[in-house]
Amino acid sequence: MSGETSSRPYPAMVEELSGDFAWAVVEVAPDGILITDDAGTIVLANHRTEELFGYAPGELLGRPVEILLPDESRSVHRAHRTRYRAEPRTRAMGSGLDLRGRRRDGTVFPVEISLSPLSQDGELRVIAVIRDISDRIAAEEENRRIRATLDATHDGVFIFDPVTLRHSYVNLGAIEQTGYTEAQLLEMTPVHLNPELDERAFREVLAPLLSGEVSARTLTTVHRRSDGTDVPVEVLVQYPPVQNESSRPVVAIVRDISDRMEADRAIRQSEERMRTLYRVASELRIGSDEQFRETVHAAAVLLGVDGGFLARIEEGTPRVLQSWDACDPAPSDLPTELVALSLQTVAANDVTVRDGSSSFIGAPIEVDGNPFGVIAFYRATPREEPWSVADRDFVRLLANWLARTIERNLTEDALLLAQQDLAVTEDRERIARDLHDTVIQRLFAAGMGLQSTISRVADPGARERLEQAVDDLDETIREIRTAIFGLQAPPDGGPGLRGDIVRITNGAREALGFSPRVQFSGAIESIPARVAEHLLPTLREALTNVAKHAQASAVRVSIEVDREVRLRVTDNGVGPGEDVAGGHGVPNLRARAEELGGTFSLGSAPTGGTLLEWCVPVERDGDGT
Template sequence: MGDILETQPLSSVGAAEGLLCQCGTRRGSATVAAEEERFRGLLEAAPDAMVIVDDTGTIRLVNAQTEALFGFQREELLGRPVELLIPHRFRAHHTRHRNGYASNRQVRPMGAGLDLHGLRKDGTEFPVEISLSPLETADGLLVSAAVRDVSDRKAAERRINELAALVESSQDAILAKTLDGYITYWNAAAQSLYGYTAEEVIGRHVSVLAPEEMRDDISVLLERLRQGEKVEHFETLRVTNTGQLLDVDVTLWPTRDTDGTVVGACAIVRDISDRKRAEAELTALYEQQRHIALTLQRSLMGTPPAIPGLATAARYRPATQGAGVGGDWFDLIPLGAGRVGVLIGDVMGRGLEAAAVMGQLRSAAHALAKTGMQPRQLMQALDTCVADLDVPDQLVTCCYLIIAPDAGTVTVCSAGHLPILVAGTGEGVHCLSAPVNAPLGVGGVLYQQSSTEIRPGATLVLYTDGLIETPGSDIENRISELTTVLDEFFTGNPCLETAAEHVLASLLPDAESHNDDVTLLLAQLPAAPLATLATELPAVPGSVPEGRAFLTKALAAWSCADTADDALLLLSETLTNAVQHAEGPIAVHLSRTATDLTVEVSDRSPHLPQPRIATEVEESGRGLILVRALAESWGVRPTDEGKTTWFTLKL
């Protein structure tokens, strides 16, 4: 392979002497041999495939690069027509072109604009560039062809053309710029988006596309690009040639030279105005629906009444996820005789279904509580209500307690609800003692209650799980955290409204990110009555005048003579009912506040009296009608031993 002609003498192909003689001059054989050797070295050192043909198109000389490029051994090429190296479809045209070149005899440089192809021995074609040089020899014209494989370059050009077509046909605006921000490329979509033609905008600074008040942002972005940083999906405002503002999504990335140095930047800009408008419409619709849902929620929850003597602070925060409605509720129920019912509950789940169940249970619980029934009885009744709702797997936690200021007690029954905390007692925050009962909806549960003495002025803290249950946290730790917050705050006599805000801020610092609705209720126990008295009487007729005497003496001692007549009349009626229709002993309990006098008569009969209209000939049946007419308020509540009938008069 190192010898061009192998064993065949150079003169045998009729070329060497022609190549080595200038203007037909003959030289000595030694000189010819030396120049022949030098010619061989130059031919083999050429980086391109070299093919030398005569005026008949016969291959006279080739180098090693020709063998490597076309896959032929040189013995297979020498003496063969040059068309052997040309695809079949071009051979006829090539013969004409070759004959024409023999007449023209001009040097044709590499890459002269012709689309040329070569043919390998294995039949594969490949793109080539060919330079031609005529050589005049004593034996006639020889043509030297330097053949270069441009497959890689052609593939790169095709790829570049494809990418250029993609960029130009992109629906997104694409532009290039220098690191100083001057525009160097502008595709058709950029013209459609901004309104500028390429001629109008190339060479101008990119800040022309930003609103006046946002042009400082351009400098910041250019600096980030100079540092080689890519900026992805940056949403901002841009301005068209008519001054119209556009919401756009911009992706920027630095362009680099072959050394990796940042030399410029490209940008893809997408118009997101339609998306922004749709988002705004969806947000408005969501807010409207959320407002409707919250209005429904508040309607279902109701507004607990203000109860004289009972200071409260309540907070309800709907869940920030979904419809914003849920199953939390609370209620305050005035029970009469200074007693107050406090109710809090949580229907498991979220959304309108939970809210609907909550609304039904709240109404039922309020009505049941107004009858004066005890907490355990109310829970038993609510458990039946949940079963009757026929909602599969529906569970409800609930807690009902009755505050009795005259007795200084709180009676509580909890159906699986979180513990109630007691603050402001001077002994630290602690849990209110309550029996452990299953949630409502389990069925077959006998609910238990307990009573605890709590001094007036103490604050009960009731809450739902949304306040303390957070992902990844332990509920006991969160209750301890709540206890600590309350302990630190209830060092004196704090405002309950301020306390409620403080608790929420401490437990839920991110007010816009909680997955469950949150209810918090603080209730401060009323002050004890100014005075109380009690006595016990047998169920005999003589107990009526004895009870009147007891009341007369108490009213005199309390300086309440103005209400004595009505009080004595109503006590006579209630005592007479107890003596005639119930069992003894009969308890009479009196309590006085700054504004009210309350009288309670308790007996051992579970039958609750009902007011009725007596006929003209009846001598009885008018007692409760009188109580109803003269008392500020009155009622009957069941007790474990029987019932208590009470009435209140204004002082």
């Protein structure tokens, strides 16, 4: 024994151990060890017990064991001791009991306790081994939190062994995605779920990960659910490093891409329809029966119907101009109610086109605002599914194209322009999608990453630069969204207040010598009419002033809507001069703002040039502001 242990005052119980060695073993044990007599009095406690409960050496001796329990457990424990004395037996740790210990300072902590009876000289002694499991409880709680987080995602998370490929963990998303139970999935491997890859092919997919050539792999494949249906999925497979290389698992995050595939299919179908109709319409002429018939035929094939017809209405009487039918000649005489239906742009599933019930979809053709006729399609039997919105839009679009063809007597130049417009529209839509789906998301992710970094940066200068970078990213995202609107919006701005604003800015292009840059923020179409009546003339007057006085090469128009409408017109010109402030326009703009309870200002922009700011409150439903 060392001097420290041999100098302690040993009670008589210590002497009953087999010498100093046995006591040394008890003293250095990683768990607390104490012995109580038949009355529950502590007769021995090792150093770990005293340290665990916060007592000085020898301070526990002679005290009741209940002193180590929370107040609310002491009475119950006395009853437990009585029952244990009647039937003493060894009880191992981890027996499922929720036990708590109480330190000298009153704090309570979770413990595991094993009990062993010891009979000595006819007296019952109880040996208790006590283990602090606070760290384990905390780890289990963290594990539950992580599992809850993983279960909250709709994506499937599969963790499996790289050697056996057997799943060791699946989240709730994986269970819902596959239709199997957790127990079933834990008996399976990824190969059991993938009808496209056998084990050899799947191991070839994993090989670059396991060798360290790549950190992750993404593949598009299918998962076969428990009911036998196949679900298209995108799988991100990773082999993350862990401390214990021998138990390093592979993680697969699986996303159901059914909606994306369906959307892509709908886009491809729509694009195919558009291309086909442009091709057919490229040679369409008034009175060209063959071209009309080809148009009806092509559209019928794209819609998956049995036939269709183009009819002219003359003095209220329908007359078939051209028709196409897959089986029999199309009807030459149309029921009046069918024409009436077509004039309402309708789709129906139980109408009479030929003998019996049919599925029908039709749209009116108007030339110069007057009814000209109808374009309609039908199936010999009712459809199992109703006509979709895309089908209705397609037929309506076809009717409009026919009307425009008849109105303009399509020329080669007009058709060529239409083909060019289609190509530009597709490119603009593609660019807009790429900007929204890729660029904005990456900028947003970068901004979130910077924001999470700011709190960990101690240097004020560096923190300020990071905050400025986040603000710049936010401004860039807003500008990209404005650009996306510009790509998606019709050339004339479309209907509504947003379209009026675009038309005003486009109209100023000639006077300015360049196109103003327009940025929207908030629900522009929610601006009340009484505010819009002043907003539009204010914008027009502001752009006129820039054209007359600013000598600018760039103008930015910003309209923000929240609890107020804020119009800012900024140019890079010579700045506000007396010729602007002294005219009638500025007082009129101020009067318009004040009439609505708002403010107006005109001054130098921070970066040079002129800044005009016109701000008025917006009355919202439910409040009086």
